Amino acid sequence: MGALIDFVNKLLNKDDVPSKDLAKERLRLVLVHDRATLSPELLMTLKEELINVLTKYLEIDVAGLEVNLDRADDTVALVANIPVKSVRRA
Amino acid sequence: MESSQVIVITSGKGGVGKTTSTANLGHGLAEQGYKVCLVDADIGLRNLDVVMGLENRIVYDLVDVVEGNCKLRNALIKDKRNENLYLLPAAQTRDKDAVQPEQMIELNRQLREQFQYILIDCPAGIERGFKNAIAGADAAIIVTTPEVSAVRDADRIIGLIEAAEIPAPKLIINRLRPDMVKKGDMMDIDDVIEILAIDLLGVVPDDESIIVSTNRGEPVILDKHSRAGQAYRNISRRIAGEDVPLMDLSSPGLLEKLRRLVGGK
Ligand SMILES: Nc1ncnc2c1ncn2[C@@H]1O[C@H](COP(=O)(O)OP(=O)(O)OP(=O)(O)O)[C@@H](O)[C@H]1O
Ligand SMILES: [Mg+2]
Numbered sequence: 001m002g003a004l005i006d007f008v009n010k011l012l013n014k015d016d017v018p019s020k021d022l023a024k025e026r027l028r029l030v031l032v033h034d035r036a037t038l039s040p041e042l043l044m045t046l047k048e049e050l051i052n053v054l055t056k057y058l059e060i061d062v063a064g065l066e067v068n069l070d071r072a073d074d075t076v077a078l079v080a081n082i083p084v085k086s087v088r089r090a
Numbered sequence: 091m092e093s094s095q096v097i098v099i100t101s102g103k104g105g106v107g108k109t110t111s112t113a114n115l116g117h118g119l120a121e122q123g124y125k126v127c128l129v130d131a132d133i134g135l136r137n138l139d140v141v142m143g144l145e146n147r148i149v150y151d152l153v154d155v156v157e158g159n160c161k162l163r164n165a166l167i168k169d170k171r172n173e174n175l176y177l178l179p180a181a182q183t184r185d186k187d188a189v190q191p192e193q194m195i196e197l198n199r200q201l202r203e204q205f206q207y208i209l210i211d212c213p214a215g216i217e218r219g220f221k222n223a224i225a226g227a228d229a230a231i232i233v234t235t236p237e238v239s240a241v242r243d244a245d246r247i248i249g250l251i252e253a254a255e256i257p258a259p260k261l262i263i264n265r266l267r268p269d270m271v272k273k274g275d276m277m278d279i280d281d282v283i284e285i286l287a288i289d290l291l292g293v294v295p296d297d298e299s300i301i302v303s304t305n306r307g308e309p310v311i312l313d314k315h316s317r318a319g320q321a322y323r324n325i326s327r328r329i330a331g332e333d334v335p336l337m338d339l340s341s342p343g344l345l346e347k348l349r350r351l352v353g354g355k
């Protein structure tokens with residue numbers, strides 16, 4: 001009986017995505033954002049190590065260096081803006 | 091004790107079943123013969139005592155112990171039904187700032203001398219009370235319900251537990267409704283595990299008998315006919331290292347319904 005009622009409901013209801021699928025998809029997206037938070041300390045360490053590596057190859061403007069997590073709808077990117085003063089000769 | 095374990099039971103979101111789980115797992119472990127102490131770390135919102143039915147026996151509390159107003163043994167309350175089981179109640183009229191993480195570590199050190207399992211009932215949230223409750227824990231059990239907000243908060247807590255270097259937290263999914271799962275209206279066990287990516291410790295069905303037993307001050311695990319009680323018995327055996335298969339939560343068959351009728355439950 002219950003199965004019959006479900007079946008009729010399904011026929012009547014066109015956009016019938018199981019609500020648990022919506023829950024799962026929404027969770028997946030929200031967690032991409034939640035998990036992509038770097039603590040300020042971690043971001044500082046990351047910057048320092050980046051500078052160490054970069055200065056082996058380039059002369060950079062350390063004060064102008066920007067590193068941030070950039071969040072779009074369902075992706076997260078590490079975006080760095082690194083002003084270069086000059087390239088070291090090999 | 092030579093091998094003692096401090097396990098914090100936590101969730102992030104409030105009201106998902108931390109206190110219920112702590113009380114039931116405490117009974118389950120004590121029933122197996124282990125010496126168990128339950129610590130109510132929800133200072134200011136004391137609850138574990140009423141769920142255990144021990145509210146009339148409290149003289150001293152956790153804050154009295156850490157402040158040195160009494161000896162630990164004066165604050166410990168022995169359970170009514172199981173002599174292996176003790177409760178250290180929270181203070182009701184103080185706030186969470188009354189305790190420091192270092193004091194919790196020292197308290198755990200003392201409790202380890204007498205008990206094999208120390209279960210810490212954590213307050214909701216990620217603030218001071220949470221930090222106190224996880225201080226010095228060897229292991230963590232995360233409780234969630236199969237709902238978006240609870241799972242999201244569980245994810246945050248798992249991150250904080252890992253940051254605190256407590257290894258491999260394990261998950262209890264509480265209040266699962268097999269009828270709703272069947273209809274596609276509730277996330278199932280696999281969905282939640284896939285999202286949180288941690289090991290499953292057990293699943294507890296949504297069960298009215300929990301409310302009835304809490305009314306009586308008798309944890310549901312003492313009710314031999316309750317499915318939630320059976321789930322908690324299984325989980326407590328898994329905590330002790332036994333390999334117990336997940337129980338079938340699909341709605342009870344005719345035979346089971348008959349047995350419940352006959353059993354008066
Ligand atoms: N499996 C279940 N079936 C039915 N009711 C339940 C179940 N688990 C818990 N409850 C009920 O949910 C309510 C909240 O449970 P509980 O107090 O254990 O949550 P909590 O996580 O400790 O809450 P808080 O964050 O406030 O400390 C209680 O009324 C309890 O009886
Ligand atoms: Mg509680």
